[in-house]
Structure formats: structure tokens, C-alpha cells
Amino acid sequence: MSAGRGGSARLSPSQRLDWLRLIRTENVGPRTFRVLVNQFGGAAAALEALPSLARRGGRLMPPRSPSIAEAEDETAALERLGGRFVLMADAAYPEALRVLDDAPPVIAVRGRDAALMAPKVAIVGARNASAAGRTLAARFARELANAGFVVVSGLARGVDTAAHEASLEGGTIGVLAGGLAKPYPAENIGLIERVVATGAVVSEMPLAWEARARDFPRRNRLVSGMALGVLVVEAAERSGSLITARLAAEQGREVFAIPGSPLDPRAGGTNRLLKSGATLVTDAADVIEALRPLLERPRFSTSPFDGPEGQIEAPRAPPGASPEPEDGVRGRILELLSPVPTTIDDLVRFAQASAAEVQVVLLELELAGRLERQNGGRVALIRPE
Template sequence: MNQFGGAAPALEALPHLARKGGRLIPPRIPSRDEAEKELDALERLGGRLIILGDRIYPQALRVLDDAPPVLSVRGQDAVLAAPKVAIVGARNASAAGRTLAARFARELTSAGFVVVSGLARGIDTAAHEASLQGGTIGVFAGGLSRPYPAENIPLIEKVAELGAVVSEMPLGWEARVRDFPRRNRLVSGMSLGVVVVEAAERSGSLITARLAAEQGREVFAIPGSPLDPRAGGSNRLLKSGATLVTEPQDVIEALRPLLERPLPGEEEGRMEAPRLPRPDDTGPPETVRARIIELLSPVPTSLDDLVRLSGASAAEVQVVLLELELAGRLERQRGGLVALI
């Protein structure tokens, strides 16, 4: 939209750009009728869409490079606007781990924070249940009409009623394995910090912690017994520099100063999208396009390096990247990096 001056010309340009990037069959633009049917289905479910510029769009999330432009939401506006802390951990959590997660969740909500988690079994469930009355947000890996796991559907309905559930995926999207790390970046991204209660050495919770560190969020870990494999990952986080916490007040004291200053990239709660010069209708010359594509590889590369090494303008580089992305040949990564798929 920034590149082409509005929604209508941007939509019109998509098939042409995808063909330029090498896609043989261009993407089909859904009709207005199809869009309205999906909105109606979401409304019947009790949900609505919020977009990046909306007042209630989670403030910490909007400053990320890969913030979702659209979120599907069921629940209360107030919890979306409040400061948040994520609590994550093992699905096969111990009784002690669940008790700790519940204690941290209750005391964090009493201090004015909303608890965010992924609606999974174990630690996630304990955190959501304990924070229902104080404020909690559950993040889906699939669409809102595809709650998972099935055993947590009663809890999911309570979270949607008293707090909120959110998803960046289409309404009927069935979650796949690769969608869970994508979900985890939202859990950490909308939070000021992430508390890892229990996590094995190969755990989705460690992915959430890594994403939180990349996003500039605080990472906290509760130490566990070296004899318990469910604590191996969380103990390793502590060795790697995560903040050791043994009680909720440790987290509250660490995060309270963050409430008094804006997040990186944030200015009075708003983030201005970059305004780039619009290229002419023909796009970059083929020689320029070839130079830019030659510089790309599976190794992540920054936009600044592409501009400097290709001799092209930022607008020309952005157009070529958009063409490749629409053709399914490019992946955008954190920190403004891009890589060929």
C-alpha cells in the first residue's frame, strides 16, 4: 500500500508483481463477497478483526518488524491494551511446575499484568486457569475456528469470555507443526517479558525464549533440579544469561521500569510505516533486477547491503523483494533480513 499509493492499486499490482518474481500462476485476489463471508463467519463465532493501526492492537507487538498486519480476536479490549507477561513451559509439566506457574500468574495479574500463553497442556494451562479473573490472552497456532488441543476447548471458551484469544491465521486454518514457532513469536512479541517455568532441552518454550531475546524482551527462568529432564532447558537458559527468578516479585520489579519508557521503535504508541519513493509502472530495469537477485541467497541479507552492493535505490530493491516474496521464493526474517527459500 505504501509502495503503490493505496489498497486498490496495490491489489491490482499483485498478480503482475508475482509473475515478475517468477510465479507462473499468479495469486488469486479474493472477491469482496468472499471477504465479507469470512468476516461474517468470524462475527458469528463472536470475533472481530483488528489491524496494525488500531488503538487496541497490542502495543508491544506492533513495533516488531514482522508484526501481523491483521489479528482475529475474541474477547475483551482491555486485556489487549494492558501490559503483558508470557508464562510458558513443558506440556508434561510436574505438579511443582504447574503450582509455580499458577502462583506466578495470579501474582502477576494482581500487579496489573495480563498473562499470555499458548493454550497448550501443562504449564500453559496452569497459567491461563490461574489468571482467568485477572486477565489472560491465549494465542492460537491455527485459526480461531480450529481450537487446539481439543481437551482445552472448555478453557479456551473461558479465556475468550473473560480475557481474549487471538490468531494471525485465516479463520479455518488447521495448525501445522511449523505454525507453532510462528505462534510463539506472538506470545513473546506482545509481552514485556517471558517466564520459562519448565522446559526440556528440545522444547518449544526455548524457541519462545530465543524469540523473546531477539525481540528485545526480558527472559526469565525458574531454576529446576538437574535430575529432572523437564528443567534441562530452563537451567540452560540461566547459564546463557536469562534472569533467575524464584518468586513473582522478581519479575514485577524487573518489568515495572519498562512501563515508564516506550519500546524500541515506538513513539507515543504509534509506529509510522516507511514511505518509499514509488517506482514507475515498469519497475526496475532488468539489469538492476538481475543484480539484486544475484546478491540474494539462503543466507539472510540486510536491505542496506542489497542497496549498497547493487547500486539500486531502496524503492527498486523493495519492489524486487516484493516480487520474489509473492512468487514464494523469498522469506523475510527478523531484524529486516531476507533470504531465498
């Protein structure tokens, strides 16, 4: 099994541990991670700033961060499973995923870098798929793999399993909702090992994380985010596959759907997607023809970090220091915030504050557990329970 480390030399071993510690910190998600690294110039400086930021946001105790030893332990445990962490700074990190504003800065991977770096198509569909649906998923997956695409799916029953099994020879990527040490469903453990042998299995969650219901939509954004396009084979009106299709559209990905009988409830979601503008396909050649032009021009060159000359970490403030807005500026920003999502640009304009001042106040509130970041760069206060 090959598992090269790509461009990991861009960050030192200590910086890699700091990245893992920061993304595993309480109340720090992918969007907050990016803001912190951009604001303070690196993960180490951001970790030092966390207690002060959270205190100013109204939290008495600082958010819990793993120690260096705990980060080393998780890294060692992953290596014992035959895996490694791939960071957004690494060459092997999936290029299409890198540009999303909620892309995980660190992913745990078992398998081959080549699969991560190849062009990808996601195939999703019903867990209780019909025989025809599984046959179609397998046929499309096999032909897409033969055309040079890596097939991405969620390792679930039904369509996912059929797509993975049909594309094993060319390499396929499975994305888990839980940690790599807690594969789900258990019946697919054998399939996971076969996927690892020629492709890759990926998770953004801690190694021993047990998947919960809320984790599957998070997983779905990675399935669609890695790919140039998403093919929905069978999906009911209310299904995770439709969530994946919606996320794909929001991410600017192509959405394809196979039409189904109006008499089969498992086709209700795919038929609705077609009514809403998804591309109707009846053969893998339809997908390949639509995606070929995207392979001929670079689409994913923007970095989510703003260091000079493409640097991931570039000092902006002394370690541990964080600019503190004046009380009047902070008061105006707080007054503008509510549970209704608003954009950061609006906060800057109406508060007559700088973007840096607004970001600091938002970080304070978020680390105190009082604010959440949403799609489209919007933020909203969390309603107290």
C-alpha cells in the first residue's frame, strides 16, 4: 500500500501538531480555524490567544484544547491503523475541497495519495436502493472509473456500496461520518479494507468518534466538496442524498440525476432534482461529456489562507497577542448581531468598524459558545437553551 505524504514539508512537525490541536479545540470548526490562522498568522499563536478571546466573549473557562501529548497520541494511533493526517497545506489534500470555506483543515486518511489527487465524481443514492438502482450505480461507477475519475461516496448501504464495489479497481474514496477507528456500518468493514487497498478512506472526525445523526450532513459536504460533480441515482423526497445534492449546488458543483418511475418513491427525490435544474443523464458518457471541459482548465486555485506568496502560516501579530476593539466598537457590533444570520460585510458597514475588529469580536463570541458561522460567510447568535 502506498501512502506518500505529498507536500507536507511546508509545515514542520510541531506546526502539524498545532493544526491538529487547534481544529480539535472546543468551539473551533473549519471556518473558525481559518479565521484564527489568518488573524494570528499560525495555529500556535491562535492557540495562545484562545483564553483571552474566550474571556472577552463572556466565557469564564477557556475552551478545551488537546495537549501536545494528546495530539501525538492521536497521530500515533492513526499510524497504527495504517493511516496519516493530511493537512490543507499538503499537496495530497483534495484540490476541489481545499477552496471551500468550511473545508476541514485536517483529514485522517487511510489509503493512497493518488486517489486524493485525481479528478473525482461523487455517486450517492438510497440505502434501500432497488436492484435496478444498484445496477445503475455500479454501471456508472465502473465507466467513470475507466474514464479516469475516482468515484467518491459515503460507504453506506445500497447505492454507495454498489458504486464503491464497481470502482475498486480504479480506486475509490469512501468518506466516513465517524472516526476511522469507528467504521459504520459494521457490515461494510470488509469493503472499507478493499477501498483502502486501491483508493482511500477519509474522515475529518477524531479517530474514535462515534457517528451521530448530525455528523452525516457534515460528511455529505465532503463527499460533494471533493468532486467535480455529484450523480444522484435513487433518492426519496426526504433523504441524505438530496442534502448532498443541495450542498453540491451551493459549492458550485455539477449535479446529475437519473430519472426514475413516478410510481417508485425512491425516484421522487431524483425526479424533483431534475425539475429543479439538475442535468438529466442516462449514461456515464453524459457525465463525462459535461465534466471534460472542467478538466481542461484550472478551477480550484484559491487558497483559504492569505499568507504572502501562498504561505499557510505567516506572522501577523506577536504570539499570544490579539487586537482588542474599543468598547464603543464592540458595543455597536454586538447590537447588530442577532439569531438572524447576517454578513460580515454588513457588520463592518453598519458598525463603522474595520474587518479586523469585527473578526476579533466574532471570534470572542464564537469561542465563548455564543455565535455560529454559517454558509455564505454569515454569522448568527446562538439562542440560549
